[in-house]
Amino acid sequence: MKNTPSFHGDEFTNGVPADSLFHVIPVPWEDTVSYGGGTGEGPAAILEASGQLEANLGRAVPGSFGIHTMQEILCDGPAEEVLSRIEAATARVLRGGKIPVLLGGEHTVTLGALRAFAARGKSVGVVQFDAHADLRDSYEGSRYSHACVMRRAHDLGFPLFQIGVRAPCVEELDYRQAHAVPHLDARTIWELGIPEKPLPPDFPEEIYLTFDVDGLDPSIMPATGTPVPGGLTWREAVVALERVCQGRRVVGMDVVELAPRPSDHASNFAAALLCYTMMDLAARSRA
Numbered sequence: 001m002k003n004t005p006s007f008h009g010d011e012f013t014n015g016v017p018a019d020s021l022f023h024v025i026p027v028p029w030e031d032t033v034s035y036g037g038g039t040g041e042g043p044a045a046i047l048e049a050s051g052q053l054e055a056n057l058g059r060a061v062p063g064s065f066g067i068h069t070m071q072e073i074l075c076d077g078p079a080e081e082v083l084s085r086i087e088a089a090t091a092r093v094l095r096g097g098k099i100p101v102l103l104g105g106e107h108t109v110t111l112g113a114l115r116a117f118a119a120r121g122k123s124v125g126v127v128q129f130d131a132h133a134d135l136r137d138s139y140e141g142s143r144y145s146h147a148c149v150m151r152r153a154h155d156l157g158f159p160l161f162q163i164g165v166r167a168p169c170v171e172e173l174d175y176r177q178a179h180a181v182p183h184l185d186a187r188t189i190w191e192l193g194i195p196e197k198p199l200p201p202d203f204p205e206e207i208y209l210t211f212d213v214d215g216l217d218p219s220i221m222p223a224t225g226t227p228v229p230g231g232l233t234w235r236e237a238v239v240a241l242e243r244v245c246q247g248r249r250v251v252g253m254d255v256v257e258l259a260p261r262p263s264d265h266a267s268n269f270a271a272a273l274l275c276y277t278m279m280d281l282a283a284r285s286r287a
């Protein structure tokens with residue numbers, strides 16, 4: 001087991017689980033990557049970079065709510081086994097009434113976390129930031145490919161909202177249309193910006209945020225396996241996050257698909273700051 005630092009461990013010592021609102025679950029899973037590799041190194045890179053964060057974001061100090069970083073999930077073996085481990089770790093966090101913060105790893109990580117919510121029988125809305133729709137039924141022979149993760153989530157009955165998509169395939173466009181999956185695609189953001197209230201009024205009050213870092217533009221996030229131009233600027237991402245959290249309660253989150261590259265510490269830091277920003281919004285959403 002690698003000895004990686006805890007999240008923001010230079011400012012806040014690794015919290016006692018019972019006193020920590022945020023439970024960080026590193027999941028260095030890299031199984032079905034379709035283009036560039038390296039997502040297995042994502043969690044360690046985010047934890048490393050989190051040491052460079054300021055304690056405060058404006059006047060807010062998200063770390064003061066307590067951050068407990070768990071041991072990383074073992075990602076060897078068949079996908080079903082890895083998913084079961086992710087689900088079990090997430091379920092423990094939920095039983096304690098805390099917020100799971102998963103660090104990927106490939107996007108399939110999200111399915112393990114969502115299964116823990118499904119087992120609790122709660123209607124949680126999934127808000128997905130991504131360049132891709134991830135709605136294929138199967139990809140390269142796998143139903144657990146990262147290109148299928150939101151299809152699997154939708155199969156489980158989770159309402160879904162997609163932000164920043166700009167590379168959907170025709171199968172995904174058809175699926176979206178047939179199932180009326182609401183979305184705010186990159187093209188719409190180019191033309192109209194981020195609406196005041198991005199989510200449909202009937203979207204669940206409790207939300208899970210899944211942020212595939214390729215939702216960001218490659219100019220600020222080149223370190224990902226399948227970068228696509230035309231993505232969210234930093235400002236658009238933060239404003240969109242703030243607006244989807246408005247009037248809702250964040251019950252879980254993940255940051256996935258960071259594939260660190262040598263001498264690109266800017267991407268790693270951007271992913272760490274993104275995660276800390278999401279923690280801030282989650283803490284505020286519970287206030």
Ligand SMILES: [Mn+2]
Pocket residue numbers: 107130131132134146212257
């Ligand atoms: Mn994705």
